[in-house]
Amino acid sequence: MSVRILIVEDEEKLARFVELELLHEGYEVSKSGNGREALEMALREDFDLILLDIMLPGLNGLEVLRRLQKDKPVPCILLTARDAVMDKVAGLDGGAVDYITKPFAIEELLARIRVALKLHGQGSLQPSAGHNQEEGVLTWGALTLNPQSRVVRYGGQEVLLTNREFTMLRVLLENQNVVLTRDILLEKVCGYDYVGETNVVDVYIRFLRSKIDEAFGVKMIRTVRGVGYVIQNEK
Numbered sequence: 001m002s003v004r005i006l007i008v009e010d011e012e013k014l015a016r017f018v019e020l021e022l023l024h025e026g027y028e029v030s031k032s033g034n035g036r037e038a039l040e041m042a043l044r045e046d047f048d049l050i051l052l053d054i055m056l057p058g059l060n061g062l063e064v065l066r067r068l069q070k071d072k073p074v075p076c077i078l079l080t081a082r083d084a085v086m087d088k089v090a091g092l093d094g095g096a097v098d099y100i101t102k103p104f105a106i107e108e109l110l111a112r113i114r115v116a117l118k119l120h121g122q123g124s125l126q127p128s129a130g131h132n133q134e135e136g137v138l139t140w141g142a143l144t145l146n147p148q149s150r151v152v153r154y155g156g157q158e159v160l161l162t163n164r165e166f167t168m169l170r171v172l173l174e175n176q177n178v179v180l181t182r183d184i185l186l187e188k189v190c191g192y193d194y195v196g197e198t199n200v201v202d203v204y205i206r207f208l209r210s211k212i213d214e215a216f217g218v219k220m221i222r223t224v225r226g227v228g229y230v231i232q233n234e235k
């Protein structure tokens with residue numbers, strides 16, 4: 001069964017270029033240059049992924065995304081203009097799985113499409129614990145951390161982390177069931193030559209807990225009194 005991708009882009013030349021590349025990769029491709037039409041297509045047909053421009057006639061991409069999330073969630077990668085930071089934030093908040101800034105290298109778009117399909121394609125969200133060897137994606141229950149794309153998700157929802165929070169979470173997930181001391185975490189997260197308070201570790205743990213444990217009602221990071229922290233494999 002082939003993978004179906006909908007390209008929503010009103011720059012005809014760009015849309016055509018991307019279409020040819022995707023066809024060449026073996027995807028089944030549909031195209032629309034109008035937001036309203038694209039939304040109707042997406043609701044009517046079953047696409048595995050949508051490449052969604054933001055500035056569109058008919059209905060803008062963020063609105064298309066919002067309505068899709070409500071009625072029929074399909075993984076969307078936003079195609080955004082350079083410097084449109086607010087669009088990116090709004091898009092990720094609105095449920096887009098990724099974005100790419102125009103102009104982009106086609107190889108990068110293809111790579112992001114593969115990652116998005118792997119992480120968000122049908123049947124990809126199997127709750128499991130431990131290591132997914134193929135992609136290096138780390139998991140704990142419904143949480144996934146992709147070291148390549150640096151995307152963390154809980155269920156389908158993206159968790160936005162700072163660099164240090166991300167590194168701390170990665171180290172803990174890589175060492176499930178191993179209690180890591182504050183010193184080890186400090187070295188991994190801040191570097192061996194870090195000079196400063198060791199309680200920065202506790203601060204980042206607190207940030208992670210508020211963004212994951214509290215946000216999703218789970219107990220992921222456990223404190224081992226007097227020693228450090230651990231993420232225990234639930235299985």
Ligand code: CA
Nearest residue numbers: 010053055056
């Ligand atoms: Ca446009």
